[in-house]
Amino acid sequence: MPTYTFRCATCGRTQDAIMSIRSYSEAPPTFVCCLAQMERFISVVPGLAVHNALASERHYDGLTATDGTPIDTRAKHRAYMRERGLTTIDDFTETWKREAQAREARIAGEDKTRASDIAQAIEQLGG
Numbered sequence: 188m189p190t191y192t193f194r195c196a197t198c199g200r201t202q203d204a205i206m207s208i209r210s211y212s213e214a215p216p217t218f219v220c221c222l223a224q225m226e227r228f229i230s231v232v233p234g235l236a237v238h239n240a241l242a243s244e245r246h247y248d249g250l251t252a253t254d255g256t257p258i259d260t261r262a263k264h265r266a267y268m269r270e271r272g273l274t275t276i277d278d279f280t281e282t283w284k285r286e287a288q289a290r291e292a293r294i295a296g297e298d299k300t301r302a303s304d305i306a307q308a309i310e311q312l313g314g
């Protein structure tokens with residue numbers, strides 16, 4: 188079952204709630220700290236894209252694929268996915284990192300094609 192972490196925006200105290208996705212979606216728990224409702228806290232673990240349900244080895248305990256193949260470790264799960272040409276979210280960590288850098292460079296005006304596109308547009312408008 189997933190762990191939902193809540194954090195106090197004032198003092199930073201965290202509170203975990205371990206519950207099923209169904210229970211959480213039907214009635215998310217509320218915790219109060221420092222006279223305010225604690226907010227859902229999603230931690231970002233360095234080296235992992237996002238702390239997701241399968242980010243920790245213990246989440247793989249007893250896991251089998253729909254065809255019965257045991258995928259009870261991260262390594263087995265990844266091998267299973269690779270053999271079948273399937274993908275997991277963490278296959279895109281590097282892609283997203285590259286895209287984020289490209290996006291930042293583009294916003295900062297470091298994209299050469301952007302400058303030439305603008306120059307070309309100005310030329311077309313002028314001519």
Ligand SMILES: [Zn+2]
Pocket residue numbers: 195196197198199200220221
């Ligand atoms: Zn607090």
